[in-house]
Amino acid sequence: MLSQTHIDTVKATIPVLASAGTAITEHFYNRMFTHNPELKDVFNMSHQATGRQPAALFNAIAAYATHIDNLEVLTGAVMRIAHKHTSFNIQPDQYDIVGHHLIETLRELVGDAFTPEIEEAWVAAYQQLADIFIQIEGDLYKANAAKQGGWDDFRKFRVIKKQPESELVTSFVLEPVDGGAVIDYQPGQYLGIKVHPTNHEFDEIRQYSLSTAPNGKNYRISVKRELSDVKNGVVSNYLHESVQEGDEVALMPPAGDFCYQERERPVVLISAGVGLTPMNAMLDTLAAQSSKNPIFYLHACRNPQQHSFAKHVASLADTLALTYYTWYETDAPENTDHVLAGQMQLAQVAEVLPLNDGDFYLCGPVGFMMFIKEQLLSLGVTEDRIHYEVFGPHQSF
Numbered sequence: 001m002l003s004q005t006h007i008d009t010v011k012a013t014i015p016v017l018a019s020a021g022t023a024i025t026e027h028f029y030n031r032m033f034t035h036n037p038e039l040k041d042v043f044n045m046s047h048q049a050t051g052r053q054p055a056a057l058f059n060a061i062a063a064y065a066t067h068i069d070n071l072e073v074l075t076g077a078v079m080r081i082a083h084k085h086t087s088f089n090i091q092p093d094q095y096d097i098v099g100h101h102l103i104e105t106l107r108e109l110v111g112d113a114f115t116p117e118i119e120e121a122w123v124a125a126y127q128q129l130a131d132i133f134i135q136i137e138g139d140l141y142k143a144n145a146a147k148q149g150g151w152d153d154f155r156k157f158r159v160i161k162k163q164p165e166s167e168l169v170t171s172f173v174l175e176p177v178d179g180g181a182v183i184d185y186q187p188g189q190y191l192g193i194k195v196h197p198t199n200h201e202f203d204e205i206r207q208y209s210l211s212t213a214p215n216g217k218n219y220r221i222s223v224k225r226e227l228s229d230v231k232n233g234v235v236s237n238y239l240h241e242s243v244q245e246g247d248e249v250a251l252m253p254p255a256g257d258f259c260y261q262e263r264e265r266p267v268v269l270i271s272a273g274v275g276l277t278p279m280n281a282m283l284d285t286l287a288a289q290s291s292k293n294p295i296f297y298l299h300a301c302r303n304p305q306q307h308s309f310a311k312h313v314a315s316l317a318d319t320l321a322l323t324y325y326t327w328y329e330t331d332a333p334e335n336t337d338h339v340l341a342g343q344m345q346l347a348q349v350a351e352v353l354p355l356n357d358g359d360f361y362l363c364g365p366v367g368f369m370m371f372i373k374e375q376l377l378s379l380g381v382t383e384d385r386i387h388y389e390v391f392g393p394h395q396s397f
């Protein structure tokens with residue numbers, strides 16, 4: 001239990017944290033991976049290389065310390081991170097390892113100023129946060145195991161279909177090796193997938209959005225092949241080049257709380273690039289439910305060759321009350337219905353959009369979501385009707 005002295009001490013040390021910046025979290029990760037290299041199997045090492053993970057952890061610690069006396073402010077972020085953790089199969093003992101290396105990092109970087117009182121306060125504060133995550137994640141694991149088709153830990157799945165969707169995106173349909181059922185999911189959720197890329201030092205776990213409606217038997221993810229360099233694309237290139245129909249991968253149950261909320265009001269789905277995967281799951285789910293609600297789907301991509309599910313979305317207009325537009329940055333065909341050229345400018349279609357009562361879901365690159373959120377706000381859409389999540393290490397804008 002945190003005492004008032006602990007709370008005051010943690011808050012008083014925020015400036016020390018801020019002055020050290022991400023040096024703290026970089027030092028922490030270096031220390032932890034040196035002493036506990038087995039955790040390289042769990043952490044996304046590409047996010048380490050790009051510096052996104054150290055920055056995310058630093059921001060999370062700073063936010064926690066700032067709101068330590070009013071943790072309700074952080075509920076949304078905590079739930080989002082807890083869901084993400086379950087897709088990595090994070091376990092309670094790993095919190096002990098992380099906690100140990102965090103405290104040792106503070107001791108090593110802060111030096112004599114890291115007094116026994118400060119240490120005691122940070123140990124107590126860390127334990128409080130760890131206990132919150134352990135509790136929520138334990139509940140999510142239990143709930144997933146108890147569901148129809150449910151399981152815990154990684155479960156083996158076989159690729160039963162590998163299907164190119166566009167120049168850079170390929171879908172994988174995955175069925176349990178044990179022949180059992182699978183958990184139904186909310187459109188917008190993702191899977192944690194574990195693979196061991198060829199000649200790679202450790203396992204890699206990645207999250208990919210489920211890209212169609214649930215069917216109780218198998219899952220489909222749609223993966224963009226990232227340009228391959230040291231920092232990115234290790235898993236997506238392995239999946240595209242080396243994983244074939246008949247091969248096995250390991251999956252955690254569906255996770256994530258960026259989901260379509262059923263409401264009696266119009267819905268506007270807005271995506272860019274491979275950010276269309278959760279939107280496609282939402283559209284397919286609405287089609288499976290024979291939804292009569294007005295639905296709008298706006299998509300931005302580089303060119304027609306990189307446009308996945310184009311014909312599929314057009315065909316959904318037969319069953320759904322669907323209005324859709326695509327913006328192509330280059331090579332936009334002229335005089336074609338539903339097509340616009342350049343970057344997405346909502347003003348071009350504003351008159352048909354339900355700006356006053358619609359729910360707006362955004363998914364795509366962070367820059368794109370910021371660009372669209374600004375446009376929505378300036379068109380008068382209220383912030384509470386704009387829904388998005390940042391994929392990858394937690395961030396907000």
Ligand SMILES: NC(=O)C1=CN([C@@H]2O[C@H](COP(=O)(O)OP(=O)(O)OC[C@H]3O[C@@H](n4cnc5c(N)ncnc54)[C@H](O)[C@@H]3O)[C@@H](O)[C@H]2O)C=CC1
Binds near residue numbers: 389
């Ligand atoms: N469930 C989720 O939240 C998912 C999120 N994603 C995210 O979606 C993103 C997809 O990226 P890519 O396919 O590589 O996209 P991309 O780099 O090919 O860009 C797609 C389009 O987005 C627009 N765009 C990009 N940056 C913009 C900016 N700053 N301002 C205005 N428009 C911009 C452009 O029209 C561009 O053609 C990734 O960041 C990924 O993390 C992808 C899948 C699922």
